[in-house]
Amino acid sequence: MGLLSNLFRARDKPRDSVSAAMPFFFGTSPAGKASNPRTAIQLSAVYACVRVLGETIASLPFGVYHITANGTEKAANHPLYRLIHDEPNHEMTSFSWREAMMSHLNLWGNSYTQIIRDGYGNVIGLYPLLPENMDVDRHPDTNELMYTYTTSKGETVVLRASDVLHIPGLGFDGILGYSPIAMERSAIGLGIAAEEYGSKFFANGAVPSGILTSDSQIKNPDRMRKAWSAAYGGSSNGSRVAVLEEGLKYQQITIPNDAAQFLQTRKFQVDEICRIFRVPPHLIGNLEHATFSNIEHQSIDFVVHTVRPWLVRIEQTCNRQLFKPDDK
DSSP: OOTTTTOOOOOOOOOSOOOTTOSSOOEEOTTSOEESHHHHTTSHHHHHHHHHHHHHHHHSOOOOEEEETTEEEEOTTSHHHHHHHTOSBTTBOHHHHHHHHHHHHHHHSEEEEEEEEOTTSOEEEEEEEOGGGEEEEEOTTTOOEEEEEEOTTSOEEEEEGGGEEEEEOSOSSSSOOOOHHHHTHHHHHHHHHHHHHHHHHHHTTTOOOEEEEOSSOOSOHHHHHHHHHHHHOSGGGTTOOOOOOTTOEEEEOSOOHHHHTHHHHHHHHHHHHHHHHTOOGGGGTOOTTOOHHHHHHHHHHHIIIIIHHHHHHHHHHHHHHHSOTTTO
């Protein structure tokens, strides 16, 4: 238990929060919808992009290698090999760990993993931490980075930089990455608003809202409104023929979908989200502009310009944080 005394549980529910040190914040988009990792991942295009990147990176070989005079050789006997290739801790596989790492990077812009060491400084465990519960700052005296993590019980744990495998995404200071969801909350919010509008449109029987008018006074408007909604509201009642009594007239007051270019907006937002994560549209099921020839080139472009930068970022951080000076 002594070696694992610094280990703590990090399985917290997502909260709409972000480190105060970050200049881009989650919040309400201009479309009026909350844009944060919890709401964004419910958008099908965002979920698909995050899943494609996470599964692609997690499925690639990841091990320790020796550089020799004859080239690069696999170092299967190195203590780190089993951790990063097979089992970083007793709760998950290497695939699950790296998939979670990429999900954190794509949603929060940073990935944090607690490094557990034995008395000799050897790494014996790697446990992912939730980015939304982490605050990164500098020590007022030593000016070294310190990581303050809030557990599910509300307790705070201060970790040294040497005990955290911190992989930052795109950032301006080289220390913290910025969340794509926060930076592009306008595009994400518009996609959420368009999807919510479509859901409500069909929930209302695909009939736009309107008003009932009458030349005479209506004695009980609330009862009439409820009766109308019960008879003609909802998708199951969308094809029913409305019967207007007592001189009632129906007047449409909303903009039709074709005038608002609803379908075009939804299609454009899928391309916009793919642009944010640099994922070819055909990888998330959008084959509108796909042909037999350009899919091959898009797949090559995905490997070169999307997957490779992520691999270099992860590899260099692991080399810097996980190996002893002699091993480096």
